[in-house]
Amino acid sequence: MVRVTTPGVRLLPNAITVLALCAGLSSVQFALIGNYPMAIASIGIAAVLDSLDGRIARLLDATSKMGQELDSLSDGISFGVAPALVLYVWHAEGERIGWVASLIFAVCMILRLARFNTLIDDTEQPPYAGEFFVGVPAPAGGLLAMLPLTLELQFGQGWWSHQYVVWVWTIAVAALLISRIPTLSLKTVKAPPKAIAPLLVGVGLLAAAIIQFPLVALAIALILYLAHIPYSVYRHRWLAKHPEAWMAPPRERR
Known part of the structure; x- marks a missing residue:
């Protein structure tokens, strides 16, 4: 059967990408008026929309070169420039070091996205490469940069909100963006049928936590994301040393 995609449907993924771009840019406007919770929420919304546009494009058979370029530009602004x-x-208060750290973060985000685009056309990667990102992906990087602000909004001022701690953290996240550290990609994760019901319950509990305690839920999610990196590195190295496991389903690997 031939799938026919109307022009209006083909526009949908790009429209979602533009909405993500608008959400990311809106975070700057919220910061300028002092509404930092909404600034963080706007970047979170951009991350959610970013996770949807590509999946919807593939589902509707509406992928395009323009969509790929638009997605990269949107990510660069929403998760690089805006944060x-x-x-x-x-936190800069006009200090030069703050502007330097902000520039480093934005530049590293753009470099990370440029490298990602080049790896898409790399046909010499091993079969398991699709299970990992090279470095921290853009949405995670943008939200990780917001962690000190998130902690201050939830717990008040502390060592995590000290000016120089914030800028060291910003540069550290920038380094993770352009690093070669493998991080797990959820795009290739497939849940077995028996796990669907527990996963749906988990999604409901997660939604309740986000609604009731949004900043705490975000902070915990970001800390757990950082904690997964050592396991991701171990998994990547194990697969590199065991070619016999490359074609086996993840749950059957030993």
Whole structure:
């Protein structure tokens, strides 16, 4: 059967990408008026929309070169430029070191996205490469940069919100963006039928936690994401040493 995609349907993924771009840019406007919870929420919304546009494009058979380029530009602004400006407005107070750290973060985000685009056309990668990102992906990086601000909004001022701690953290996240550290990709994760019901319950509990305690839920999620990196590195190295496991389903690997 031939799938026919109407022009209006083909526009949907790009429209979602533009909405993600608008959400990311809106975070700067919220920071300028001092509404930092909404600044963080806007970047979170951009991350959710970013996770949807590509999947919807593939589902509708509406992928295009323009969509790929638009997605990269949107990610660069939403998760690179916008978080850098939010942090600068929040904590720089006109200091040059704050602007330098913000520039480093934004530049590293753009470099990370440029490398990602080149790896898409790399046909010499091993079969298991699709299970990993090279470095921290853009949405995670943008939200990780917001972690000190998230902690201050939830717990008040502390060592995590000290000016120089914030800028060291910003540069550290920038380094993770352009690093070669493998991080797990959820795009290739497939849940077995028996796990669907527990997963749906988990999604409901997660939604309740986000609604009731949004900042705490975000902070915990970001800390857990950082904690997964050592396991991801171990898994990547194990697969590199065991070619016989490359074609086996993940749950059957030993």
